[in-house]
Amino acid sequence: MTPLRIHLDQNEMPTHWYNIVADMPNPPSAPLGPDGQPVSPEMMGAIFPGPILEQEMSAQRWIEIPDEVRQIYAMWRPAPLCRALRLEQALGTPAKIYYKYEGVSPAGSHKPNSAVPQAYYNKLAGTKRLTTETGAGQWGSSIAFAGQMFGLPVRVYMVKVSYEQKPFRRSMMQTWGAEVFASPTNMTNAGRAALAADPNCQGSLGLAISEAVEEAASQADTCYTLGSVLNHVILHQTVIGLEAKKQFEKAGLYPDVIFGPCGGGSSFGGIAFPFLADKAAGDKRAANLRCVAVEPTSCPTLTKGAYAYDYGDASGYTPIMKMYTLGHDFMPPGIHAGGLRYHGDSPLVSQLFHEKMLEAIAVPQVATFEAGVQFARAEGIIPAPESCHAIRGAIDEALRCKATGEEKTILIGLTGHGHFDMASYDKYFSNQLEDFDYPAEAITSSLAHLPKVG
Amino acid sequence: MTPLRIHLDQNEMPTHWYNIVADMPNPPSAPLGPDGQPVSPEMMGAIFPGPILEQEMSAQRWIEIPDEVRQIYAMWRPAPLCRALRLEQALGTPAKIYYKYEGVSPAGSHKPNSAVPQAYYNKLAGTKRLTTETGAGQWGSSIAFAGQMFGLPVRVYMVKVSYEQKPFRRSMMQTWGAEVFASPTNMTNAGRAALAADPNCQGSLGLAISEAVEEAASQADTCYTLGSVLNHVILHQTVIGLEAKKQFEKAGLYPDVIFGPCGGGSSFGGIAFPFLADKAAGDKRAANLRCVAVEPTSCPTLTKGAYAYDYGDASGYTPIMKMYTLGHDFMPPGIHAGGLRYHGDSPLVSQLFHEKMLEAIAVPQVATFEAGVQFARAEGIIPAPESCHAIRGAIDEALRCKATGEEKTILIGLTGHGHFDMASYDKYFSNQLEDFDYPAEAITSSLAHLPKVG
Numbered sequence: 001m002t003p004l005r006i007h008l009d010q011n012e013m014p015t016h017w018y019n020i021v022a023d024m025p026n027p028p029s030a031p032l033g034p035d036g037q038p039v040s041p042e043m044m045g046a047i048f049p050g051p052i053l054e055q056e057m058s059a060q061r062w063i064e065i066p067d068e069v070r071q072i073y074a075m076w077r078p079a080p081l082c083r084a085l086r087l088e089q090a091l092g093t094p095a096k097i098y099y100k101y102e103g104v105s106p107a108g109s110h111k112p113n114s115a116v117p118q119a120y121y122n123k124l125a126g127t128k129r130l131t132t133e134t135g136a137g138q139w140g141s142s143i144a145f146a147g148q149m150f151g152l153p154v155r156v157y158m159v160k161v162s163y164e165q166k167p168f169r170r171s172m173m174q175t176w177g178a179e180v181f182a183s184p185t186n187m188t189n190a191g192r193a194a195l196a197a198d199p200n201c202q203g204s205l206g207l208a209i210s211e212a213v214e215e216a217a218s219q220a221d222t223c224y225t226l227g228s229v230l231n232h233v234i235l236h237q238t239v240i241g242l243e244a245k246k247q248f249e250k251a252g253l254y255p256d257v258i259f260g261p262c263g264g265g266s267s268f269g270g271i272a273f274p275f276l277a278d279k280a281a282g283d284k285r286a287a288n289l290r291c292v293a294v295e296p297t298s299c300p301t302l303t304k305g306a307y308a309y310d311y312g313d314a315s316g317y318t319p320i321m322k323m324y325t326l327g328h329d330f331m332p333p334g335i336h337a338g339g340l341r342y343h344g345d346s347p348l349v350s351q352l353f354h355e356k357m358l359e360a361i362a363v364p365q366v367a368t369f370e371a372g373v374q375f376a377r378a379e380g381i382i383p384a385p386e387s388c389h390a391i392r393g394a395i396d397e398a399l400r401c402k403a404t405g406e407e408k409t410i411l412i413g414l415t416g417h418g419h420f421d422m423a424s425y426d427k428y429f430s431n432q433l434e435d436f437d438y439p440a441e442a443i444t445s446s447l448a449h450l451p452k453v454g
Numbered sequence: 455m456t457p458l459r460i461h462l463d464q465n466e467m468p469t470h471w472y473n474i475v476a477d478m479p480n481p482p483s484a485p486l487g488p489d490g491q492p493v494s495p496e497m498m499g500a501i502f503p504g505p506i507l508e509q510e511m512s513a514q515r516w517i518e519i520p521d522e523v524r525q526i527y528a529m530w531r532p533a534p535l536c537r538a539l540r541l542e543q544a545l546g547t548p549a550k551i552y553y554k555y556e557g558v559s560p561a562g563s564h565k566p567n568s569a570v571p572q573a574y575y576n577k578l579a580g581t582k583r584l585t586t587e588t589g590a591g592q593w594g595s596s597i598a599f600a601g602q603m604f605g606l607p608v609r610v611y612m613v614k615v616s617y618e619q620k621p622f623r624r625s626m627m628q629t630w631g632a633e634v635f636a637s638p639t640n641m642t643n644a645g646r647a648a649l650a651a652d653p654n655c656q657g658s659l660g661l662a663i664s665e666a667v668e669e670a671a672s673q674a675d676t677c678y679t680l681g682s683v684l685n686h687v688i689l690h691q692t693v694i695g696l697e698a699k700k701q702f703e704k705a706g707l708y709p710d711v712i713f714g715p716c717g718g719g720s721s722f723g724g725i726a727f728p729f730l731a732d733k734a735a736g737d738k739r740a741a742n743l744r745c746v747a748v749e750p751t752s753c754p755t756l757t758k759g760a761y762a763y764d765y766g767d768a769s770g771y772t773p774i775m776k777m778y779t780l781g782h783d784f785m786p787p788g789i790h791a792g793g794l795r796y797h798g799d800s801p802l803v804s805q806l807f808h809e810k811m812l813e814a815i816a817v818p819q820v821a822t823f824e825a826g827v828q829f830a831r832a833e834g835i836i837p838a839p840e841s842c843h844a845i846r847g848a849i850d851e852a853l854r855c856k857a858t859g860e861e862k863t864i865l866i867g868l869t870g871h872g873h874f875d876m877a878s879y880d881k882y883f884s885n886q887l888e889d890f891d892y893p894a895e896a897i898t899s900s901l902a903h904l905p906k907v908g
Contacts, residue, residue, distance in 0.1 A: 001464070001465075001467075001521055001524045001525050001528055002525065002528070003463075003464040003465060003528065004464065004528045004529060005464060005528070007461065007463060007464075009457075009461060010455070010457040010458065010459060010461075011455075011457060013455075067455055070455045071455050071456065074455055074456070074457065074458045074459070075458060075536075075833065075834050076834070082529075086603075104558065105834075106830075106834030106835055106836070108873070145834060148831050149540075149834075167876070167877075167880065168873075168876035168877070171876035171877070171879050171880045171883070172836065172876060174879075174880075174883055175827055175830050175831075175836055175876075175879055175883075176830060176831060177831055373629055376560075376629050376630060377602050377629075377630060377631055379529065380529050380530070380559075380560030380599060380603075381560055382560070382626065382629055419562070419622075419873040419874065420873065422621075422622035422625040422626060422629075423621075423622070423625070425625050425628075425629055426621065426625045426628075429625070429628055429629075
């Protein structure tokens, strides 16, 4: 029997998160307010607690993971690093394929890695309630779980169309004690305005963000939480890559190429950045390492977007950040990888991509499900549609290795399981999934609306 | 940080299954044919391959797990043994609570532990196709996965009402390449007869078994697989208890009491029997060990049934077996733990219960979901409705320990996750779940139809 999982003991779990800001060739660009001036921590204090803001602005390389957070992480971490031996055999590739599997968390994805510390720091800072938005429900369920762990009530504004079409993520949030409302609600100005304009409004992520932020900003004891994009979220997610590095070390291996799905960028940064740290430190094993962000062709932020200042939300309520963007009012087609339908990308991932320390590719929807089914039939695990993007990238790389005979070591960021996405698999099997054309005109149009800076 | 998981390396995975037949005070009673004579292996050969029949009749204490099976097990095994520290704290109990978690398998339950060897031995024996039935889909999805692992096409007859109400287990089976049909079909005599009698027939597990067995019996290259009840299925499931024993050994602990859900009995036997082996061997640590089967009050096979010969299926097509039974035509209420709605129980579990080596309790439905939600809020994992029964038993025991101050070590057989059962949690939250009265009259009536023996 060939062991397939590389073990880490619970006492080998990372004690610190890695902050790539300390190792970037150029300092990160700051978020700007409507006046074009950097946003001060005080301005952000209305919706985020102090310790989170400190991490958001920090340039310290290593930031300690509090014991209370590690104790919750210990419910499922260290997460497995597994050899995809049967997939290698099915492909007939000389490449070694590994996957770091985050689907073992209670919510079934990497999202709790940041939800747990966000809930913890809020509790520490005296926050009494948390708000957030969620689309398909991955982030909402993770913050519901994390809030429950620290006794913090959580209110989730869930985009109405998802609330109605994906009831089981909602049930999951309720099982962990969260209040879930279909957004738009009549509890906020933003929601009431949307309902006044259209009583049948189906909601959008941008609108749900507005509701959650409005509630947090208007109540002193309430803070807002966000599941991707921002620096502190990626910081928390580096626990993924830090564990993977230790696991590869135990196996006497080092990856040649890493594929991760990329929407807001937190899971991708989380797996890739700790390896980039080796590169920054001159580690020879990392000299030729490639980190490849995989995005949908229908929402090709890194591969087709502009590197520019833009709003983080659709409505233009947030500070503007320098990032790859398709324009904040770009509306991507309704693909099934809901986590990859964001118009922008993490400013850290964007800057490192711009400086050519990261790569990006875009893949069409049907091909990602094809890869997901091939993976499930070889490895058992049914991957989330987001994760299928990374698998597509890895399979294509492994097939190139087959052609060239290269024995590369490939790492997949397998961000979650697809147990709540089986309706999408159904559509794939019944040939109802579409490949959307590259939305060139829509992008050109939305890029014309970028905010003016300076 | 307190480590919560007790690790076993993949090379510490059990090499042999444990067969309790070797240690039973009395030999097991044999299945009988319509003539009242023991059924011969030859008669069973029409639907089961030789190696499976050998295991079914074996009295050998240890049976080697083939490398090919251990290689598939290695995709998720050893399964975690975890301390439920937060649940203990929430209950304020001095008891230590551990759970052995089988939800990490690809299909999300313990079922693949037997599906994989069943597929393997069929492949070895030259079987070309597998058939089976499934209700809610736990077993069907496990055999779909296992068939895919060994390249064996699988046909699943899924009870029509489940096929329509639980489409996502069906999608899961299709993802692993199985053919799934709503039973009754027009492909078998049994199905055609049912449809002729009632074109809108919604199907039943008994009818789906009849279809799957009929197809296997009528085609030389096709065999039938069953997910519980029979000796070889429990044999395979002992990998659960064998791992748990090794894990407790590492922690320097031994359980005082084990709670497992009990429907057909395979997961319960799987976790309990290896500990009973210690008792049989005179191990002092096991002297006072209690193994408690937890069943629903609405289908109280062990606690209210008769110990008698009865058919394994509803229609009376199978051999008769001596077991606790509510009568083969007993129709349990539509509770949400579909895996616990079986009229009978494993002959091995039944005999050991009759000989007072096992205990049994029955718990009402609403209280099991209450326990499941309490567990989810403390431990993160959302348990399957079947598993909630064991949790209910364990929580009640822990509360008794709180009253008496006893520091017992409690082990829960956590057989699976509830990701495909969120509709049931929804009903619990909206107070739509019922507690069914003990169905005394229905049981009296069905027990009057037991087959006559001798």
